[in-house]
Amino acid sequence: MTLKSIWVDYCENGSIHGLRHIIQKNETPWKRLMWILLLIVASIAIVVLVSASWEKYSYSSMEIAVDDPHYPLTKIDFPAVTICPISKIIYSKALKLVLNKHSNDSDLRTRWTNSLMALSRMQFPHNTNLYYILKNIPTIKIPLDDISDLMLKLAPSIEDIFIKCFWRGVTYKCKDILRFQRTEQGFCYSFNSQTAERSTNNESNIHPPFDGRDGILIPLRNNAAGKHTGLKLIMKNMSNEFFPTDYRRRGFNVLVHPPDGAPDVASAYKVHAVRDRITQISVSVAQVEADDSLNRLDDWNGQCYLYKTKAKNLSSLLHKSSNEDTCFIKCRMKAIHEACNCTQYFFKLYQGLGSHCGIEHIPCLIENDVLQRNAKVTEDEPGFPEWSIPFSMHCDCRPPCSFITYTTELRYEIRQFINKEPLSSRYDVFLEVNYRELYATSYRRSMRYTTQDLLVSFGGVASLFLGCSLVSILEILYIIYKSFLVLVRKHYNKYELNNNAF
Structure with missing residues (x-):
């Protein structure tokens, strides 16, 4: 042939x-x-x-479609709840540990008082207010290596803040279900947060999130909705523990956020001590899951980030997480370090982040307060003229492809008190965080143009x-294969013929 x-x-x-x-x-x-x-x-x-x-x-491009409008709550983590006291310093502790040591020197005592108050007001996004606090008042420069330890000793403890804690209607010791949390508002306490610090010497075996297989932290979940079905906290109003010249309203900042993300303090609710009032935060849940069709996307050129956090050993803020809020917090920390060569005292010092910010760094923090609020956008985006964003950070924080979002609604209710209750207890802060509905909404994100x-x-x-x-293509490949065999055989015969000639 x-x-x-x-x-x-x-x-x-x-x-x-x-x-x-x-x-x-x-x-x-x-x-x-x-x-x-x-x-x-x-x-x-x-x-x-x-x-x-x-x-x-x-x-x-991608498309998001409703996958299940009645997705069961049992498959979704209950949100983390972070409580940040408005006053970052317990006044009685400040008297005992610092101020009373300078009773004989009124000028030095005043300087210490002003410096402590300034440090307690150091927080994002309100560093600009420090200008009015420090304007024309004397201060003292506290050694930078001592600031974090000192503020930690003066900060409110769990016992200083919380009276009773309930989960799903059952009373628990507050120290058993709450963890120490570092945030951009200072030292706080969190429930069900994977980014909160984990103590190695806890006597309790509760402390949610709890350890699962391979060291993965597993947050608590809930399958009930409505009043008294979630987290309930009774907190002291701490009226007597503010500095005498601190006239802010007594209360707390409350943040509801995903368990695997650091708290975004800019979205906090302010909960104040009001007589016989219960603050209720109702939570609705929506989940977006990434379809397998997204696996073909490049990690850097895709519209979202495919990484799913394993929540393994998340003992600090700087952990690997797919949460956008955590990414922006790390970006703000980096921006402050680059501008002021320091890190706020409420964060741990990590390699390459210099020293903690002290009184001498406050002018720099004030100057760069606006910088932390603006992330740089691409030059080709319309609606962002150069004059409208004078300062911006260089952040690469893309949204994850899969995520859970918690939508919250703040409500107030009059508490039915008992006549035998002491009058002071009627000014305690009552907080409830519950699911609003018995179900969540599940969405699926997929590629609009699939392999099929x-x-x-x-x-x-x-x-x-x-x-x-497809059969035609196989036919062509088969013909090419046969042609190759013919050429090889022809070449071999020619080679044999030449050898026989000699």
Whole structure:
């Protein structure tokens, strides 16, 4: 069998349209030329359309569709709740540990008082207020290495803040279900947060989130909604523990956030001590899951980040997490360090982050307060003229493809008190965080143009223009293989003939 006979036989009996007209002996030359041109045009059209389909597949947009409007709560983590006292210093502790040591020197005592008050007001996004606190008042420079330890000793403890704690209607010791949490508002306490610090010497075996397999932290979940079904906290109003010159309203900042993310203090609710009032935070949940079709996206060029945190050993703020809030907090820390060469005292010092910020760094913090509120946008985005964002951080914080969002609503209710209760207890702060509905809404994020769509497009184009299919492609490969064998055999026979001639 010769090479010519192989291809002639394929053209006569193959499934690709038009080939048999080219090799027919009784066809005139101009008809053969016409069929050759038609095959060339069809082949070019296939290449163009297939290239367009591939480009559409490679850079396909995403779509989000409702997967289950009644998704069970049992499959979703209960949100983390972080409590930050408005006063970062217990006044009685400040008297005992610092101020009373300078009773005989009123000027030094005043300087210490002013410095402590300034440090207690150091927080994002209100550093600008420090200008009015420090304006024309004397201060003392506290050694930078001592600031964090000192503020930690003066900070309110769990016993200083919380009276009773309830989870799903059952009373627990507050120290058993709350953890120490570092935030941009200072030292706080969190429930169900994977980013809170984990003590190694806890006597209790509760302390949610709890350890699962391979050291993965597992947050608590809930399958009930409505009053008294979630977290309930009774807190002291701490009216007597503010500095005498601190006239802010007594109370706390409350943050509801995903368990795997650091608290975003800019979204905090202020809960104040008001007589016989209960503050209720109702939570609605929505979950977005990434479809397997997103796995083909490049991690850096995709519209979202595919990384799913394993929540393993998350004992600090600077952990690997897919949460956007955590990313922006780390970006703000970096921006402050680059601008002021320091880190706020309520964060741990990590390698390369210099020293803690002291009184001498406050002018720099004030100057860069606006910087921390603005992230840089790409130059081609409309609506962002250069003058509208004078200062901006360089953050690369893309949204995760899979995430859970908690939508909250703040409500107030009059508490039904008992006549035998002491009058002072009627000014305690009552807080409840519960689910609003018995279900969540689940969405699925997928590629608009899937692999199946790509294959259908390839097959449709090839069938439309040449009438070929996957079997046709296999036929061509088979013919190429046979042709290769013929050429090899021909070359071998020629080689044997030359050897025999000698």
